[in-house]
């Protein structure tokens with residue numbers, strides 16, 4: 001079984017436990033939920049930028065439209081490059 005070091009007491013504990021049995025430190029990995037939040041934020045940024053791009057191009061503002069398009073493309077690359 002994988003062993004991790006508890007940040008609370010610096011003892012070695014099983015990585016499957018949610019709370020350190022030695023000091024009570026919460027070991028719940030937040031990487032999964034923070035990654036999910038990051039993905040949601042990224043999706044929102046893509047949607048907002050895409051909206052701005054469409055509006056800007058519709059209004060004939062190609063500079064803003066292009067900038068927003070670049071943001072969309074960068075976010076899409078970041079979103080799928082995992």
Ligand SMILES: [Zn+2]
Nearest residue numbers: 006009020023
């Ligand atoms: Zn501990």
